[in-house]
Amino acid sequence: MASAIQVSRPNMRRSGIFLRSVLLIYALVILFPLLIVILPTFQSVQQSSQGILSFPKQLNFSNYANAWEQSHFLTAFRNSLIITGSTLILNVVLGALASFPIGIRGHNRLFKSSFYVFIVGLMLPFQAVMIPLYHLMGRVLKLTNTLPGPIFVYLAMTLPLSIFFFTQFIRTIPPEIEEASVLDGCSYFRMLWQIYFPLLRPITATIVIENMIFLWNDFLVPLLLIDVDRLKPIMLTVYVFFGNYSNEWNLAFSVLVLSALPFLLLFLVLQKQFIEGLSAGAVKG
């Protein structure tokens, strides 16, 4: 990819140095806060009282061991995996299913209006439904303090985006594909899963990444629906842990680092897919 704008050579070298310094400074602004919180996790309690910028004398993993135990980290991790995983699977299946007719029969009045009904959900703030939902889940459906509770709510919250992306993508698929499969006597159900769904792979990646970032990192829905420790997902656990251990930065930050690490590693391993997937969604949208 050639640079869009060419500048004469001596100028280019000078502006190159300037550009690089700006980028380096900005990179420091981003990285510094992320790295500085690692310091207290290796400090002993006595050392941390001497100030946050004192480097730990030796690598001390006891904070992590304590934090792991006291936050019931594995339980929280498991809950997050269940909630995020189930929501993602249901979201892709129900989303693709609903988008298929909306995408291939865009002129149908009923499908057209369902599309707009779904799109409204993109703008709706969670606070608009929070109070009635709190009542509905708690007193009518008895779904507070269960894992299916947040899964249903998340599913309703994430479907609009998936249906928006899937529908836009299906509309770009030539109608000849449908005509050919109708001639072959293929049912709509098979047509969706065997012919269309493989074509939807790139946009499915976008949808999964976009929703995964939101689902794994959210704490508002569980904050409202879950208050027993053994069902709390990871970010709610971090939030509660910080409240209980606000005087022990060492422990609190160890949990913070532990909670961020799995997703950060996943991002670093799959960064190309992440960044390409997210830009594909933006451009198609």
Next chain:
Amino acid sequence: MYARSRSERVLYLFVLPAMAVYLFFYIFPMFQGLYYSMTDWNGFGTVMHFVGLKNYWHVLSDPHVLTSIGNTFIYTVVVTILSNVIGLALALMVEKRTRENNIFRTIFFTPAVLSPVVISFVWKYMYAPNSGVINTFLSAVGLGSLGQDWLGNPGLALSSVMFVPLWQWGGNVMIVYLAGLINIPMQYHEAARIDGVNYVQHFRHVTLPLLMPALTFNFVISTIGSFKTFAFIFIMTNGGPGWSTEVLTLTVYNYTIYSPQFAYGSAVAALLTIFVVLFSLVELKILTRGEVSYS
């Protein structure tokens, strides 16, 4: 023909499961909330009378709610505009596909995959008045007099809070602009170069108009996201000191959990919804009018 139309009917069933979950867990509660907002229900009793728009007049004459509305607008406008300025500048700076730029892109984007919960605690630690990172650092280099109570000073708290979403989302906005830049056909850049335009003219007349779809996307997404902001403020300041960082999402939360007055809370939630929908639609209308096509 008969067989065809019968199998067509299956298509309606395809939409049904998603529609049912979505209507039941999202749209139905929203209408229920609208109804609550016109009653005197406190959330617990069974007594509920229809009171019309009374709750709306009540919350709109409450100076705290007005402060909250004001803060929400300041937050949304500042974060939307500045995150786009930062994101666009970053995108232009790392546009060339070199290995070095790829590393910068990854670094800039990294905060976007982290939870607002994590980010909020990190920045609370950065901002803390006595043992915080920023103040400790300032005094270590002899600039201790510049130290501030970043989140505790009512005049400063909102600015300190608004810096955090910019820090987290700048890279995310950048990614969308980068995708937009790649989509600009090379021949426009070449034509402009042959015409001998300078950097500013080139940006103003070639790059920016062709980036309008990406800009529209970023503006609308940032606007919606900023109106909905919750975790940053809830964790870093909880609306304080006083009401200086209170925003509407927090007001609704407090009316739900702390002093349950579901009717007032529902009225504030309805106002928030109206703001989000109105602003994003108007913005979409204005920005898509500015989109051009040179083909």
